[in-house]
Amino acid sequence: MLNREREITLRFLAEPTDVNFGGKVHGGAVMKWIDQAGYACAVGWSGQYCVTVYVGGIRFHRPVLIGNMVEVNAKIVYTGKTSMHVAVEVSAGDPKEGLYAKTTQCVIVFVALDDRGKTVEVERWEPGSEQDVALERYAKRLIELRKDTEMGPHGIVLY
Ligand SMILES: CC(C)(COP(=O)(O)OP(=O)(O)OC[C@H]1O[C@@H](n2cnc3c(N)ncnc32)[C@H](O)[C@@H]1OP(=O)(O)O)[C@@H](O)C(=O)NCCC(=O)NCCS
Numbered sequence: 513m514l515n516r517e518r519e520i521t522l523r524f525l526a527e528p529t530d531v532n533f534g535g536k537v538h539g540g541a542v543m544k545w546i547d548q549a550g551y552a553c554a555v556g557w558s559g560q561y562c563v564t565v566y567v568g569g570i571r572f573h574r575p576v577l578i579g580n581m582v583e584v585n586a587k588i589v590y591t592g593k594t595s596m597h598v599a600v601e602v603s604a605g606d607p608k609e610g611l612y613a614k615t616t617q618c619v620i621v622f623v624a625l626d627d628r629g630k631t632v633e634v635e636r637w638e639p640g641s642e643q644d645v646a647l648e649r650y651a652k653r654l655i656e657l658r659k660d661t662e663m664g665p666h667g668i669v670l671y
Pocket residue numbers: 562563564565566591592593594595596621623629631658662
């Protein structure tokens with residue numbers, strides 16, 4: 513039976529190869545994890561190959577330390593015709609203590625593509641709880657904000 517998962521969580525240890533110049537996990541490594549979790553979530557929902565079209569409002573609340581257990585949770589919060597808006601939250605903590613704190617969050621948008629690379633419609637996701645309704649509202653608000661603030665392919669339009 514086809515099982516469309518709305519949410520996935522990746523769990524792994526932050527490795528020494530993820531280090532930045534300050535001895536903590538590199539922001540680029542965190543962004544890669546976010547993209548991977550978001551991708552797995554979007555592909556799982558749509559059953560199609562997906563590409564990232566937008567990464568927005570990424571907030572690094574606190575650092576991830578090398579050796580921390582990392583959890584990257586990705587869940588669909590809004591679906592358009594061909595797009596899936598995925599809220600991603602990264603939590604991390606010392607595995608010896610088992611206490612996890614939110615380190616990073618963002619909303620990332622994926623588009624489903626068919627075998628020829630053409631955009632393809634995705635199944636609609638319906639919010640089922642009050643929190644989901646609030647998350648969908650937030651994703652829609654971001655769409656409106658982007659209309660006013662986003663740079664086009666030719667850069668900032670000054671005049
Ligand atoms: C994905 C791609 C084929 C879509 O082509 P396009 O001409 O932009 O297609 P559309 O205008 O029909 O937009 C497709 C969807 O993207 C959404 N979209 C476009 N720009 C967006 C933005 N800035 N923010 C959020 N969503 C956006 C549209 O709203 C639409 O969603 P909907 O069908 O749910 O309404 C094209 O943008 C592309 O190839 N981008 C590069 C992807 C990539 O290389 N990613 C990095 C590696 S994975």
